[in-house]
Amino acid sequence: MTFALHPRLEADAHFAADWQLCRVLVMNDARYPWLVLVPRRDEATEVIQLEAPDRTQLMEEITRAGRLLQTLPEVAKLNIGALGNLVPQLHVHVVGRHPGDPAWPGPVWGHSPAVPYDADALAGMLGLVRAG
């Protein structure tokens, strides 16, 4: 089975890396360090549909993503979410938050339009993932 990203994820985020289970994307919103993990399991729409070893691996990749984001000085809190109300393909958000960010203390999802990265800042985020 060929893995393909949902067009909405393709449009809203940049490819960073393929880890063991997940494709790792950087959400194109410079206001938040925000990774999206997409398990390369085409049929999955819910975390709980994954087989148990994949669920464990997903948790480990969430942890890896969270630890990368925590190396950034501005990250005071992690927000992790699997929603999928708009994009059915299973994907997990791992977002670095801090008091005073635009959506704080509410969730980032649906809060306000993204502010795209400039090239240098995007390269920095992609480099963070690729070095980790």
Add this chain to the structure above:
Amino acid sequence: MTFALHPRLEADAHFAADWQLCRVLVMNDARYPWLVLVPRRDEATEVIQLEAPDRTQLMEEITRAGRLLQTLPEVAKLNIGALGNLVPQLHVHVVGRHPGDPAWPGPVWGHSPAVPYDADALAGMLGLVRAG
């Protein structure tokens, strides 16, 4: 170490059960079937602070909670979130959603004030958890 719920969780939700890792609460909002899993690890504020076996167990308890909610006919989608911007004690939301619910397709967190359960509906939700 004695485990104690954060007062905000104590106020907003009802005790349903203690599973192997987590205290399981029913959020007191009759508009959504909504469970909250609180790992009984007093010091934890982030999923990624848990030891690896606890992370795997948390994922299994998220799965158990999600499968219970999916037995309800109104649940079309699960939303899973670990935020903690307001309540630092680590807790994971597992929420049953459907198109047309009050916050759909946005997240439930921060959307609008809860509508408390009446006694019969609350008993039904607590029974779902306790039977599962």
